[in-house]
Amino acid sequence: MSQSATPPQPQPQPEVQAQPETEAQAQAQPQQPAPPQPQPVDGNPYAQQPGAVPPPPPAPYAPPAPPRNNIALGLVTAVVAALVAAGIYGVVIGTTKHEIGWAAVGVGFVIGLAAGRLGGRNPALPVVSAVLALGAVYLGQLVGEAMIGADELGVNFSKVFFDHFDVVQDAWKADADPITFLFFAIAAFAAFSGAKKAAL
Template sequence: MSQSVPPPGNPFAQGAGPGQVPQAPPPAPPAAPARSHVGLGLVAALVAALVAGGVYGALAGGIEREIGWAAVGVGFLVGFAAGKAGGNNPALPVVSAVLSLGAVYFGQLVALAIIAGKELDVSASTVFFEHFDGLTQVWKDELDPLTFLFFALAAFAAFSGSKKAAA
């Protein structure tokens, strides 16, 4: 038995003998659908915001000063979690930016509670939960342009992180 050799330039003639119809190659698989799990992305961003905000606050309270790169890290972590879990839905970068603002605010309040707890010789949770109105008033009194810069950096990092993680 001899096998026929396909004529040059005809890729479909492989193995086709005289009088046989050449077989077309199998079709390419369809492109993977774009991931878009908005609910999962929102939950991941919320959890990341709470955890990152708490860590940011503990770090800032422990050293008794704010760190700008840590606010960027908070924002990026929130955005990255949203993008990885939720995909490329266009709402996730915006929601991530908003949640990162809340996370940085929460972290700043935690830091103030830790610092006040050290000075008053009470636990930070007592200051946070039982004197929240006084804590927010101290936060308002301490506002400066640097605080708003930290907010802006965190929001930008969250927006960018969400876009990059979803790509």
């Protein structure tokens, strides 16, 4: 009679006591990655990182300025400036009863500045500015003569200037001297150079 073999019984394993992890074992274990930081809506990846310097904002787009070369606008502006400057120059002469050199320079410079600033780099504008400066100085001196004559006669300025313009011109010719014509040259030069500089 054969004996039946009993299957081997598993032998109990000795219990392994859990030992505390040493620092070396803890460092050897792979660390879990940090959860991803949420990205901002505006697409700036540096906004959520501490200590990161954000890039400078982009410069706003400005279309390039068109080149200034509007001779008509420059001429109209220069004529208006010449009339206004002539009136002011005439009032200065009529009030002080003297021709003043810096006032003639101012007349020329204002005309040249107006023409060059609004007319641009057209080469005709400095020449036209110089011619207008000559006319403005002459007109201003006539206004000054008329103011002086009206004051001496005790009449209205407009009556002397408009009704007796030939007398005003004769009085200007009698009072003209080399300094008078020097003021013409100074004003023309100031207008020419002012138009050149203002167009740059």
